[in-house]
Amino acid sequence: MEIFESDVAIVGAGGSGLRAAIAVAESDPSLRVALISKVYPMRSHTVAAEGGAAGVTRDDDSLDYHFHDTVAGGDWLCDQNVVEYFVAHCAENLTQLEHWGCPWSRKADGHVNVRAFGGMKVERTWFAADRSGFHMLHTLFQTSLQYPSITRFDEYFCTDLVVDDGRCHGVVAIEVATGRFTFIRAKSVILCTGGAGRVYRENTNGGIVTGDGMAMAYRQGAPLRDMEFMQFHPTCMPGTGLLFTEACRGEGGFLLNRDGYRFLQDYGLGPALDEPRNKFMELGPRDRLSQAIWHEERKGRTITTPYGEAVHLDLRHLGRQKLQDRLPLICELAEEYMGIDPARECIPVRPGIHYTMGGIYANLETETPLEGLYAAGECASNGIHGANRLGSNSLVDIIVFGKLAGERAAEYARHAPHASQAAQMMQADDAERRALAVADGGGKERHSVLRREMSRTMERGCGIYRSADEMQATCDKLAELRERYRNLDVEDKSRVWNSDWLGALELGYLLEVAEAIAHSALNRRESRGAHQRLDGFEQRDDDNYLKHTLAYVNGMGPPRIAYQDVVITRSPPGKRAYGAAGESADVERQAQANHA
Amino acid sequence: MSARIEPGRTDPRRPWRRSMRGWWHRNPYYLRYLAMEATSILIALYALILLLGLWRLTEGEAAWAAWLAMLKSPVSLALHAILLPVFAFHSYSWFRIMPKTLPAIEWRGKRLKQTTITALGIAAAVAVNLALLLLLAGVQP
Amino acid sequence: MPDTARSIELEILRYLPESGHEPWYQVYEVPFEDDWSVLQGLQFIKDDLDSTLSFRWSCRMAICGSCGLMIDGVPRLGCRTFLRNYYPRRVRITALQHFPIERDLVIVADDFIDKLKRAKPWLIPKQARALADGEYLQSPAELAHYRQFSTCINCLLCYAACPQYGLDAEFAGPGILALLHRYNADSRDGGREQRMDLGHSDAGFWGCTAVAYCSEVCPKEVDPANAINQNKMGSAIDYLLRFVRPRGSGE
Numbered sequence: 001m002e003i004f005e006s007d008v009a010i011v012g013a014g015g016s017g018l019r020a021a022i023a024v025a026e027s028d029p030s031l032r033v034a035l036i037s038k039v040y041p042m043r044s045h046t047v048a049a050e051g052g053a054a055g056v057t058r059d060d061d062s063l064d065y066h067f068h069d070t071v072a073g074g075d076w077l078c079d080q081n082v083v084e085y086f087v088a089h090c091a092e093n094l095t096q097l098e099h100w101g102c103p104w105s106r107k108a109d110g111h112v113n114v115r116a117f118g119g120m121k122v123e124r125t126w127f128a129a130d131r132s133g134f135h136m137l138h139t140l141f142q143t144s145l146q147y148p149s150i151t152r153f154d155e156y157f158c159t160d161l162v163v164d165d166g167r168c169h170g171v172v173a174i175e176v177a178t179g180r181f182t183f184i185r186a187k188s189v190i191l192c193t194g195g196a197g198r199v200y201r202e203n204t205n206g207g208i209v210t211g212d213g214m215a216m217a218y219r220q221g222a223p224l225r226d227m228e229f230m231q232f233h234p235t236c237m238p239g240t241g242l243l244f245t246e247a248c249r250g251e252g253g254f255l256l257n258r259d260g261y262r263f264l265q266d267y268g269l270g271p272a273l274d275e276p277r278n279k280f281m282e283l284g285p286r287d288r289l290s291q292a293i294w295h296e297e298r299k300g301r302t303i304t305t306p307y308g309e310a311v312h313l314d315l316r317h318l319g320r321q322k323l324q325d326r327l328p329l330i331c332e333l334a335e336e337y338m339g340i341d342p343a344r345e346c347i348p349v350r351p352g353i354h355y356t357m358g359g360i361y362a363n364l365e366t367e368t369p370l371e372g373l374y375a376a377g378e379c380a381s382n383g384i385h386g387a388n389r390l391g392s393n394s395l396v397d398i399i400v401f402g403k404l405a406g407e408r409a410a411e412y413a414r415h416a417p418h419a420s421q422a423a424q425m426m427q428a429d430d431a432e433r434r435a436l437a438v439a440d441g442g443g444k445e446r447h448s449v450l451r452r453e454m455s456r457t458m459e460r461g462c463g464i465y466r467s468a469d470e471m472q473a474t475c476d477k478l479a480e481l482r483e484r485y486r487n488l489d490v491e492d493k494s495r496v497w498n499s500d501w502l503g504a505l506e507l508g509y510l511l512e513v514a515e516a517i518a519h520s521a522l523n524r525r526e527s528r529g530a531h532q533r534l535d536g537f538e539q540r541d542d543d544n545y546l547k548h549t550l551a552y553v554n555g556m557g558p559p560r561i562a563y564q565d566v567v568i569t570r571s572p573p574g575k576r577a578y579g580a581a582g583e584s585a586d587v588e589r590q591a592q593a594n595h596a
Numbered sequence: 597m598s599a600r601i602e603p604g605r606t607d608p609r610r611p612w613r614r615s616m617r618g619w620w621h622r623n624p625y626y627l628r629y630l631a632m633e634a635t636s637i638l639i640a641l642y643a644l645i646l647l648l649g650l651w652r653l654t655e656g657e658a659a660w661a662a663w664l665a666m667l668k669s670p671v672s673l674a675l676h677a678i679l680l681p682v683f684a685f686h687s688y689s690w691f692r693i694m695p696k697t698l699p700a701i702e703w704r705g706k707r708l709k710q711t712t713i714t715a716l717g718i719a720a721a722v723a724v725n726l727a728l729l730l731l732l733a734g735v736q737p
Numbered sequence: 738m739p740d741t742a743r744s745i746e747l748e749i750l751r752y753l754p755e756s757g758h759e760p761w762y763q764v765y766e767v768p769f770e771d772d773w774s775v776l777q778g779l780q781f782i783k784d785d786l787d788s789t790l791s792f793r794w795s796c797r798m799a800i801c802g803s804c805g806l807m808i809d810g811v812p813r814l815g816c817r818t819f820l821r822n823y824y825p826r827r828v829r830i831t832a833l834q835h836f837p838i839e840r841d842l843v844i845v846a847d848d849f850i851d852k853l854k855r856a857k858p859w860l861i862p863k864q865a866r867a868l869a870d871g872e873y874l875q876s877p878a879e880l881a882h883y884r885q886f887s888t889c890i891n892c893l894l895c896y897a898a899c900p901q902y903g904l905d906a907e908f909a910g911p912g913i914l915a916l917l918h919r920y921n922a923d924s925r926d927g928g929r930e931q932r933m934d935l936g937h938s939d940a941g942f943w944g945c946t947a948v949a950y951c952s953e954v955c956p957k958e959v960d961p962a963n964a965i966n967q968n969k970m971g972s973a974i975d976y977l978l979r980f981v982r983p984r985g986s987g988e
Contacts, residue, residue, distance in 0.1 A: 002605075039793075040846070042891050043801045098872040101860030101923060103880060103887050110874030134800055135887065142858045142916075154850065177839060179603045206795035239772065242798045306770075333798060336817055337772065432603070440600045448784035492789040493601050495608045496754050497840040500788040501601060610754035611837035611845045616903045623810055625950045626900060693947050697966045700882070710963075 001172075001428055002182040006034035006151070007413040008406075009170055009186035011158050011213055013037035014044030015133070015395065016377030016402035017192035018140035023406025024413075025147035031410055034184050036153040036173055038208065038502075041141045045194055045206045046398065049133025050245035050329060052125035053395035055090035057114055061122040063087045068571060068589075070393060073119045073285050074357075074386020075529035075540065076573040077226065077548065077566055082364050082383040084569065086400055093399045094126050102139040103128050116250045116278050117392045119285035119578070121586075123278070125392040130247055130329045133395055140399075156182065157502055158212060160431035161189065161373070163220045164423045168373035171216075172431040176502065179495030181435075183428040187416035188372045188409040191217060192402065195356035195378040197230070198506075199514040200462075201455040202308075203353035204236055204243040213379045215509035217360045218516065222368045223550040225381035225564070226358035227513070228521035229530045231389055232464055234289035236352030237337065238307035244330055244349055246391040248315060249282035251326050255289070256312040256346065257301040263311070267292040269579040284578045287388040287530045290351040294464045305348050312346035319343065351464060355394065357385045357530065358520070361550065361564075366405035372412060376405035381548070383567065387529020438508060439501045443487030447504040450481050450488075454507075458514055462521050467535035471522040475558065478515045482556065485511055516551040516559050523561045524549060542573045628689075635686035642679065691717035744768045745824050747778055749790065750831035752838050760838065763787075764827070769820045775830065776804050776815035779842075792842040799956055802892035806842055807831045812897035812954045835896055835903035849893060852909050855935045856917035861928025879924040886919035886964050888957045895951035895961050901944055908944035909935060911951035911961035917941075918964035937975065942968045 008024045010017045013035050021035045037044065056066050066087040071078045094112075098104055104112045105127050117125040128135035144150055156173040162183065163169070170185040193213025197205035218224050234255070235244040249255075252275065257263045262281065265272045269284040269292070276283055293311050296302050302309040315323060315330075320343040323331050327342075334340040334347050359381040366374045366382065376382075377398040384397060454477075461474025485508060492500035526541035527533050546566050551559040577585040620626045652663040666672060694717055695710035702708070744766050752760040765786055767778045776794055783790050793803040797816045804815035809829050820828070836844035866873060895911035896902050902910045909917075917936055921929045935941045942965050949962040 039795065039803070040850070040891075043793075043795050043803045045796065045801075047801050047890075048796045048798060092868055095868055095872050099860070099862070099866060099868065101920070101925065103884055103923075104872070106875055106877050106880055108877065110876045110879075112872050129884075131800070131888070134890070138887070143860075145854050146859050174603075177609055178607055179601060180605065180607075181603055206797065206801060208795050240797060329800070336799075337774075436601055436603070446788070448788065452784075490601075490788075493599065494753060494755050494789070494840075495601060495603060496610075497791045497843050498601065499791045500783075503788075608755055609839065611839055612752050612754070612760055613837045614834070616900075619900055619903060623950070625953065626948070629948045629950070693949060693966075696947060696949055696952070696960075696962045697969065698963075699967045 001425075001432060002180065004034060004182055004184045005032070006184060006186045007031040008188050008190065008409045009034040009036060009184050010190045010192060011036050011171055012044070012192035012194060012377070012379070013041035013141075013152070014192060014194055014377065015046035015137055015140060015398035016405070017044075017190070018137070018144050019399045019402030020190050020192060020376060020406035020409070021150050022140070022144055022147065023403045024410045025149045027407055027410045028414065029147070029149050031149060031413055033150045034153060034186060035144075035150050036156050036158060036171065036184060038155060038157040038176065038212070040154050041144075041152070042138060043206075043208070044137060045209050046133045046137040046395075048204070048206060048243065049136075049395055050130045050243065051117060051247040051250070052115060052127035052132045052392045053090075053094055053136065053399075054117065054120065054124050054390070054392040055094040055126055055396055056087065056124050057091055057112065057126075058122060058124065061124050065121045066090070066124060069120050070384060070390060071386070071571045072574070072576055073390040074384075074388055075576055076542070076546065076568075076571070077229075077386035077528060079364075079383025079567040080569040080571060081567050085364060086384045086397070089400045090396045093403060094396060097136060097139055097399065100139050100143045103135055105129060115247065116276060116283060117390070118246050118249065118283050118289075119279060119390040120392070121278055125250070127247065130245055130327050136395060136399070153182075153184070157505070158216065159435040159505060160427075161216050161220050162424050162427045162431070163370060164419065164427060167371040167419065168220075169419055169424045172428050174435065174502070176497055179498060181428075181432045183425070185421075185424070187413035188374065190366075190374040190376060190405045190409050191360060191368075191379050192375075192377045192405075193379045195359070196510065196513040197353045197356060199454060199458050199510050199517065200230070200353040201459045202236065202239075202241040202350075204233055204241050205353070210506040211356075211379075211509045211513035212506065213375070214360055215512045217368060217370070217373065217375065218512060218551075218553050220370060221553065222370050222373070223361050223552050223562070224358060224513070224516045225361040225548050225550055226387070226520070227356075227516040227551055228462070228524055228549060229357035229387050230353055230462065230517060231286055231355040231357060231530050232290035232351040233286055233354035234293055234351050235313050235349040236354070237333065238305045238310050238348055238350050240337070241352035242333060242337065243352075243354065244313060244333065244347065245327070246286070248313060248327060248330055250276065251322065252276045252318055253282060254314040255282055255293075256314050257296050258303050259301065260312075263296050263301065264289065264292055265579075267295070268577070268581055271580055279578045279582050281579065285388055285390060286354075287532075288578065290464050291532060293351055303348055308350055310348035310350040313349045314346045315342040316344060316346070355389055357381070357387065357389050358517075361548075365408050366401055367408065372416065374405045374409050376401040383548075387531060435505060438488060438504050439490040439493070441486065441488045441490075443489050445484045445487050445489065447488055447490070447507045450484060451507050451510070454478065454481055454511060454514055458517070462518055465532050465534050466521055467533060468522065469535075471518060475515070475518045475522060478511060478518055479558065482511050482515065512553070519559050519561060520549040520551050546573060632686070632689040635682050635689070638679065638682055639686055687721055688718060691721070743824065745778070745820050746827040747782070748827050748829045749782075749842070751790070751841055754840060762829075767820075771821055773820050774816050775806065775808060775813075775818045775820060775828070778820055779815060779830075790842075791840050800890055802890035805833045805892045805894050805897065807834055807897065812894040814892060814894070814956050817956060833893055833897040835899070836893070844893075846893065849891075849896065849910065849912070852913055853916075855909065855940075856913050857928060857932050858913070858916045858920060860920060860923065860926055861931060862925055863927030873925045875924055882924070883919050883922035886915050886922065886959055889915055889919075889959045889961075890957055892956065894954045894956065898950040898954045900948060900950075901946055905944055907940040909940050911945075911965065914941060914945070915959055915961035915964035918968060933972075933975070936968060937972050942966075942972050
């Protein structure tokens with residue numbers, strides 16, 4: 001097997017991976033960086049993010065507000081020490097991106113503009129038209145081209161981490177174009193592989209978002225944390241699940257039921273005002289909005305489409321000019337894919353899976369429990385998003401922690417003790433054998449069939465509202481699918497660009513992550529944030545569940561579930577309120593703080 | 597193909613390169629482009645004819661009259677009947693590509709559309725040609 | 738599986754390098770819904786008819802740039818081209834023109850990736866600025882000056898459209914040159930001089946003969962033909978001035 005020697009290996013070249021690579025290169029140009037991605041970097045799913053990235057800039061804003069919005073938005077499942085670090089470093093990292101050329105939208109005076117976003121008290125979302133993720137990704141990719149110490153491995157598909165003696169020594173990857181295996185040795189490894197939304201049927205995610213890094217770390221004994229918290233984005237295209245950005249609502253869009261009524265006011269987000277107001281109505285947090293839509297469906301007040309029940313996203317009153325200026329991508333999506341002119345008609349939308357709050361447990365320094373292994377971005381769970389992520393916190397998360405991970409991994413690589421190659425080589429050869437065995441199982445099952453069954457059961461059992469019997473049915477189904485997975489037949493036996501085989505490998509990752517999600521959900525007997533139950537556990541239970549769920553791999557069996565305390569520093573769990581109720585809660589909280 | 601994937605160590609790639617032969621008739625857009633370029637050749641040839649006339653002018657009245665008579669011959673008139681629409685097409689396609697050579701132009705705070713620039717160019721060309729025709733009509737008996 | 742009576746035939750150029758065969762056309766009959774894209778048609782083939790068909794895709798919403806294809810001889814994104822617009826005719830799908838075929842609908846994109854760096858497509862600031870001093874100021878008008886050229890998704894449709902790219906192995910191509918211009922036109926940037934090694938050469942602006950089909954096919958209205966051709970005047974002037982003014986003496 002080919003061996004490539006590096007100092008820091010980074011798996012994933014999206015926002016967090018590219019930022020980490022640049023951070024290593026800047027911290028020490030003599031360190032060899034291997035930046036590995038199963039797609040060309042500009043295809044990474046960061047590219048699809050639309051709305052923006054949060055960072056406190058306005059005079060009437062404060063780190064404390066951002067902190068509180070994030071912690072409350074996460075329904076107090078956030079590790080507050082990490083959130084403190086996070087909010088303090090957002091603006092500087094966004095400014096660094098601007099210095100690298102990111103075309104942030106501007107105010108008339110030339111300063112970066114900020115806009116309102118769901119669950120945020122004050123406008124603090126930096127944006128680049130409605131293609132913020134696209135511009136951030138391309139800025140990072142183009143900037144990364146300057147550093148000769150970064151060697152890219154474009155279209156290399158990672159199959160395993162090489163772990164010896166509790167320490168990660170690199171990754172084994174398939175060169176997609178040739179089917180050959182390479183062992184990329186490294187003193188430290190950073191996983192930046194993104195989320196796992198493709199376990200569900202209707203999702204905003206690209207085809208590549210299959211939880212690769214999560215599964216690879218999980219298989220080596222690292223826990224997946226808080227996996228039950230999967231975010232439904234309220235406004236997705238029925239059928240494809242393509243995203244209509246939250247910015248639609250930030251710019252003043254309404255959500256209407258079949259009677260043309262702004263139904264969110266019935267769910268504690270009112271009163272309904274004409275102008276968008278932060279944390280009111282359509283600018284409430286995503287989990288609340290998705291749940292409201294679910295309830296409207298139960299009440300029979302939704303619009304029926306060939307792809308399921310929907311509500312109407314009404315952008316008509318924004319006017320054509322504003323739509324073209326601020327939401328051009330949305331207009332394109334509605335017109336090209338649905339034949340709808342948003343200036344004249346409402347757009348049917350329904351919730352779809354969008355973001356994975358959970359992931360590989362990583363501490364404040366982005367370290368995972370495996371020595372030499374770091375994780376950043378959506379694949380990591382470092383505690384800033386908690387039980388529900390606020391929009392525009394993710395795009396900034398990836399650069400804040402991508403940078404930190406790069407710096408930490410670089411430091412580790414500089415002082416890393418030497419490790420013998422022999423044991424690692426055996427592992428690498430083993431990894432190759434295992435990956436080939438998936439294709440040559442000689443069985444009867446087809447991975448496209450298993451994938452379909454997996455996504456259907458996840459939708460049914462781990463949807464917006466959950467109950468024990470449905471979750472158990474999903475857990476059982478997933479166990480069955482994992483068993484059937486061992487009996488795969490991959491028809492394509494070629495070496496050059498064998499996407500049939502890679503699809504089968506991705507399904508392996510998806511199934512293990514799905515199991516972690518389903519079992520974590522089943523075991524959390526409370527409702528919090530994006531995990532809501534209807535079977536007697538409808539309330540939040542801080543006494544028993546102010547904890548993170550940890551899922552540990554357990555061979556072919558269901559994951560072993562354990563718990564870990566949430567770090568609370570200065571925000572004790574409070575009432576999670578929005579709309580008018582939110583304002584009075586804020587006043588109360590302020591009064592209490594003043595008293596103390 | 598074997599019954600198993602055999603990764604091996606050799607490079608199995610054999611990229612297939614497609615020929616560019618006949619590229620110009622694969623797409624109507626290319627045909628239009630080549631027609632446009634072809635008209636440029638004819639423009640260049642006509643410039644030679646005009647240069648010839650200029651030279652004849654320096655050679656005196658008889659030479660000039662002979663050149664004019666050549667222009668009025670039936671063959672020449674037939675040629676001109678073909679050249680006129682060709683030149684018109686050339687002008688049109690020239691103005692169509694012109695906005696591509698210019699940076700964005702603003703008029704009253706809004707960017708001028710490329711089709712507008714083209715239309716203005718064609719209008720100007722037509723106006724100049726008309727003016728010249730009228731001028732010449734006034735001069736000739 | 739869509740429960741619809743409508744089917745369309747997709748005639749796809751297959752190529753398996755290890756098979757020893759030349760590329761060949763294979764026809765698949767695909768049942769489809771009214772709103773299905775060509776990409777969804779390909780996914781149906783891969784999931785339900787023939788799992789050996791390989792093609793790149795990811796976002797499904799015309800922003801990642803993965804799914805560039807020749808559809809009936811025209812460079813288009815598979816995710817933004819709809820089967821209903823071709824029905825009931827058969828649709829011919831091949832890999833993007835002007836690139837070698839790796840396999841099936843997957844091209845070898847190495848040439849683009851290798852040439853990209855030559856444009857120095859990163860910001861070379863006119864003036865250094867400390868992070869603590871905040872952002873560079875840039876007015877909405879200054880942003881508008883280059884923003885259009887920054888929306889390129891690297892889908893390579895313009896390369897498939899450009900006959901010069903197909904004929905001339907040295908040419909950097911529309912996308913890379915548009916990106917070069919994007920940085921030159923950014924008010925914060927001072928690197929124009931450094932980029933002109935490529936720009937002023939035959940591999941740069943002068944390799945373009947203004948066919949402008951690239952701008953026709955661009956799904957993001959970047960208008961690379963404009964990015965390139967508005968530089969020719971300046972490039973010519975720069976060339977002439979070189980005899981008068983030594984290189985490196987500033988803008």
